[in-house]
Every structure is written in structure tokens, then in C-alpha cells.
Amino acid sequence: MVDRVGIIVLLSLVLHNVYVNGHEKHKYDTLQQEVSDLKQIVLDMNVELHNVKKQYAELKENMITSRYKHGDEDTNRPETSHKRDLGQITPHTRSAVYNPTLHLASLLNGTRIKASGPKGEKGESGTQGLKGDISAPGPRGQNGVKGVKGDMGLVGPKGPPGLTGQKGEVGQRGIPGAMGPKGSQGYKGEQGRKGNNGRQGLPGPRGFIGSQGQKGTKGNTGEKGNQGLKGSPGSCQGGNVSFSLQTGLKRIRQHGQNLRFDTLYWNNGNHFDPSTGVFTCRVPGLYLFILTLTVNPEEKIQLSINLNDHQWRFVTADGNRTSASTSMSVSGYLSRGNTISVVLLQRSKHSASTCYFEGFLVS
Known part of the structure; x- marks a missing residue:
């Protein structure tokens, strides 16, 4: 976990130095890709570590089961006593300690787990073997569980000014501002053209009754008109009032x-x-x-x-x-x-x- 944090911090510092000194965008993009690849490698390592821990837990469980099994087989031996604490066997008469060991290689290869005899003397160190060939990359592991959000880091130094960006689009029209102060009186303008006649106004109040005019001359007799329609019955009003x-x-x-x-x-x-x-x-x-x-x-x-x-x-x-x-x-x-x-x-x-x-x- 510490190595992973150190790698990420180191790569962040390298990326910052290159960006400050070079201002070269393609180098910055390359380092960004390398950081992304290293992060993926760290995630893959976490997956492998999780698998190893799981195999170790299974190995421990099998070892305990095997020790209990050997303890049941040795119950009829008069010279030994069986203890139920993690399956350890303590002989009464033997001077050497009987300590079963497990072969991790056999477990990883899928074979059955077997107990071995007493530990022998340490052998001489063999000569160093030849360096093996680099194997092909293994398949990509599954993504690990998302980790807990880390603490906020320290504020970094102020970066150099960035390049001038492209001209943006024209923004929306803003809200009209408040009315400004009244300006000074302008020069007198030229006389405008005559306007159109206005609409006819509303009728005025009824005027006073004028004096009776002079009697006019008698007009010519008009032609006889057609008979009008029959009117509705009138009400009795007693004349004009x-x-x-x-x-x-x-x-x-x-x-x-x-x-x-x-x-x-x-x-x-x-x-x-x-x-x-x-x-x-x-x-x-x-x-x-x-x-x-x-x-x-x-x-x-x-x-x-x-x-x-x-x-x-x-x-x-x-x-x-x-x-x-x-x-x-x-x-x-x-x-x-x-x-x-x-x-x-x-x-x-x-x-x-x-x-x-x-x-x-x-x-």
C-alpha cells in the first residue's frame, strides 16, 4: 500500500516538473497515459494480493483439518497425547518434534496436501541458477474494490499561466440596466413633417337648446311613398311629456x-x-x-x-x-x-x- 502511494506521488511530481519546464502538451499527455497504466498495474497487484490472501486462508483451513484428522488416527497410541489446540501433536518418548509442514507449491498446483516427517539438517547452498526467460503477460485481472477516499493533499505550487484560449461564442443578451441620469438639453431639431389626421373623437356632451329659427319656405310636395309595415301596438302615454x-x-x-x-x-x-x-x-x-x-x-x-x-x-x-x-x-x-x-x-x-x-x- 505504501509502495503504491509512493509511486503515485513520484509520478505526480515528475508530471508537474515536465509540465512546468517544457509546456509541451504531447509530453504531458504521454505522462498522463503512463500514470494511468501504473495505476492499472497497482490495481492488478491488489487483485493478485487478494487472491494470495484467499489461497492462504484456504491453506490454513486445510492444515487445521489435516491436523485434526491425524489426531484422530493417533488416539490409540499409548505413547502420545492429542491436543486440540490447532492440531499440534506432542510425543511422550520421542526426542524430535513431529511438526507437519505443508508444501505451498503443491497447493498452488492443485495437488493434495500431505504432511512430511521431522525437519532435517540444513543442506548446503546450491549454485545460482540461470536467469529464466521472460514469460508472456498474463491475462488482465478483475478490477478491485474501490478504496476509501484519501485525505486531501497539500496545495501545490502555482502553475505557469496557460495558453490563450479560443474566442468564445457571443453570450446571451443581458438584463437592461437602470436608467441613467438625465442628459443636457440637445439642439433644437428640424421641424417634422405634418402628421396624419387623428381619429374622430368621442361625442361631446349635449349642448343647450338654441332659440327657434325662422320659418323656412314651404317645400315642394314629395312623391307618395309606399305603405309602411304595420307597427306594434303602442302604450297609452297620454301624449308627449x-x-x-x-x-x-x-x-x-x-x-x-x-x-x-x-x-x-x-x-x-x-x-x-x-x-x-x-x-x-x-x-x-x-x-x-x-x-x-x-x-x-x-x-x-x-x-x-x-x-x-x-x-x-x-x-x-x-x-x-x-x-x-x-x-x-x-x-x-x-x-x-x-x-x-x-x-x-x-x-x-x-x-x-x-x-x-x-x-x-x-x-
Whole structure:
């Protein structure tokens, strides 16, 4: 085991010296191969040592069995006593010790093991024999059991700088970095080309009802059209129901008070009472109500549309530094006897805002 470690350490030192002094890759590869071959030889030696130990154990077992057998055969001899400690025989009358020996060569050759007689005197040394021929390499033995991991060795000296490697492939794109500080203002660019027309915007809020225009000239009588399809039966609505009103908020001072409109554009059906500011439903159906506010700069006002004296919807107009206009529409089904009114919730101290309120029976 020590020889194997010494061989590996020696070869590692030789390999390191060659690599430091020569920088020759082919020599390094050759030494790597030689180290691999020596490691294989050490493994083969371990396999052979394991086989010898196994044969020695079998030889010892056979020797003990043989001694017990000889002890059984000599039980009838009066001059000897048999001991059961490893099969040793101690004669009573003989002066020479009877010690059976085993022939290792006979065991390795596969022959039976025989006991020999007493040990003779040492013979003279014979002349040295001629050197035998080198035999052919034997077959490769089986791989031995993997040994226990050894302790970590000492840190070796720092090696020389390696050769410059080949240029690697382009790496993946990294994560975008954080935004840098704001740069200085650049030069004024040239005027760009005129852009395309933008998309049509959303419809604006409904405007105020204008004054009635002049009566136009009578047109020519048109051709008689085809008879239309028969319509579905209509509901009894009692005629057209609608109103359009206007009032200023300067004279209204108490919060929670109904607005009384002093300008009446129309009141079809007379369902709206201007004196109380309350609309009473007499024809059940779907109604649409529109409330519009215009305020001056630095003014703020908030109104609500109440259904049966309970807040239904509210609207807020805040002029800030400029004039502002806000509109709100709400629709719902009214039953006979339901009431609709506009109530002041909040306003600035000196508000000269104007309120427009309209209602229509839709269906």
C-alpha cells in the first residue's frame, strides 16, 4: 500500500516538473497515459494480493483439518497425547518434534496436501541458477474494490499561466440596466413633417337648446311613398311629456333646498311645477333627465337629482381658474306618483352659476 502511494506521488511530481519546464502538451499527455497504466498495474497487484490472501486462508483451513484428522488416527497410541489446540501433536518418548509442514507449491498446483516427517539438517547452498526467460503477460485481472477516499493533499505550487484560449461564442443578451441620469438639453431639431389626421373623437356632451329659427319656405310636395309595415301596438302615454328649464343659483342660499326655475322653455303635459321645482309622474314609463352646470372661475357647486326626496344622482362642477361646464344624464322607469327634483348640496359663497334641467318621456 505504501509502495503504491509512493509511486503515485513520484509520478505526480515528475508530471508537474515536465509540465512546468517544457509546456509541451504531447509530453504531458504521454505522462498522463503512463500514470494511468501504473495505476492499472497497482490495481492488478491488489487483485493478485487478494487472491494470495484467499489461497492462504484456504491453506490454513486445510492444515487445521489435516491436523485434526491425524489426531484422530493417533488416539490409540499409548505413547502420545492429542491436543486440540490447532492440531499440534506432542510425543511422550520421542526426542524430535513431529511438526507437519505443508508444501505451498503443491497447493498452488492443485495437488493434495500431505504432511512430511521431522525437519532435517540444513543442506548446503546450491549454485545460482540461470536467469529464466521472460514469460508472456498474463491475462488482465478483475478490477478491485474501490478504496476509501484519501485525505486531501497539500496545495501545490502555482502553475505557469496557460495558453490563450479560443474566442468564445457571443453570450446571451443581458438584463437592461437602470436608467441613467438625465442628459443636457440637445439642439433644437428640424421641424417634422405634418402628421396624419387623428381619429374622430368621442361625442361631446349635449349642448343647450338654441332659440327657434325662422320659418323656412314651404317645400315642394314629395312623391307618395309606399305603405309602411304595420307597427306594434303602442302604450297609452297620454301624449308627449317633456320639459326644459333654466335658473341662476345666485339667489339660492340654503343647502338642501329645491331649485325653482325662473325660465321655462317648454313644459309639455304641464307635469313640472315651476313654483315648487318638482316634477310629478302622471304617465308611467322610461324617462331621461339631463342636468347641466356652468360655473365661473374660482367657483364650485354640487347638485343632486332626487327621486321621491332621496338622492338619486349628483354632479359637481369646479371652475378652478377657468370657467367650466359639466353635464350629467340619468334614466329610469317611473311609476305614477313618483317625484323628481333638483337639490343644492354645496356651493361657494358668491356663486353666479347657471343650471339647465331637461326631462323626456322615452317610452
